[in-house]
Amino acid sequence: MVNRTQRIALVVGPLSALLVAASTSTIRDDVGSTAVGVALALLVTCAALLGRAPGLATAIVASLSYNYFHTEPVHTFRIHESGDLAIVLLLAVLGLLVGDVMSWRERRLATADARERSARAGREIEDLTERFVPVADAWATGVTALLDEMRLVECRLVHDDPTGIPHISRHARPNDPADDEFVLPQTGAAFSMPNGRGHLGSLVLVPRPGQGAVRIRRSSVIALADDLALAAARAGS
Numbered sequence: 001m002v003n004r005t006q007r008i009a010l011v012v013g014p015l016s017a018l019l020v021a022a023s024t025s026t027i028r029d030d031v032g033s034t035a036v037g038v039a040l041a042l043l044v045t046c047a048a049l050l051g052r053a054p055g056l057a058t059a060i061v062a063s064l065s066y067n068y069f070h071t072e073p074v075h076t077f078r079i080h081e082s083g084d085l086a087i088v089l090l091l092a093v094l095g096l097l098v099g100d101v102m103s104w105r106e107r108r109l110a111t112a113d114a115r116e117r118s119a120r121a122g123r124e125i126e127d128l129t130e131r132f133v134p135v136a137d138a139w140a141t142g143v144t145a146l147l148d149e150m151r152l153v154e155c156r157l158v159h160d161d162p163t164g165i166p167h168i169s170r171h172a173r174p175n176d177p178a179d180d181e182f183v184l185p186q187t188g189a190a191f192s193m194p195n196g197r198g199h200l201g202s203l204v205l206v207p208r209p210g211q212g213a214v215r216i217r218r219s220s221v222i223a224l225a226d227d228l229a230l231a232a233a234r235a236g237s
Helices: 004-023 025-031 033-050 052-070 082-127 135-152 218-236
Strands: 153-158 181-184 189-195 198-207 214-217
Touching (some): 004 025, 004 033, 004 052, 033 052, 135 153, 135 214, 181 198, 189 218
């Protein structure tokens, strides 16, 4: 999944790479093919900083454009010089490498932030043992402690059970506490939400754009689904 900025970069990045390679083809003897390769590499890096998909798309177009316009024989996809081959290969993998590094960094920062918030919520829960607080405050504190890890996840409600993605079971294997944690794939997963009057629908969960697959707790998914089901039932009544 990509956000609006990434969608724009997904178009602008490859188009810019093509234009740079094509526009410099008539002056390659003056500027040198290496300089053009460096310019394309910078363009690929900028696109990859915005997301893995824009970086990969720009890298592919940049490598093909450089090959077509700047390697001998020109206007073909054949390569005679080993130096040109090295530049083409570098452009092809640069977007993927930079995009993966940036995605890894974003995941690390998001995970660290979620852990810090969870620890703070845990301390607030401990305070509940020392004094009375409004139920709304206690409920909000408990939900925050349970769902901080879900900051890496997006969700939506659908009326039917979706097909083509895994379904999350409400019940873990008996005597296996470790089964509470599972990997949410990039394609997402669904959790069925029955209520007292029938089937409310399904809660579809997907990792946030750029996160890749994430590890979450089944108990957190159940807590979210039950709270949404309760709110929906109250709204319906």
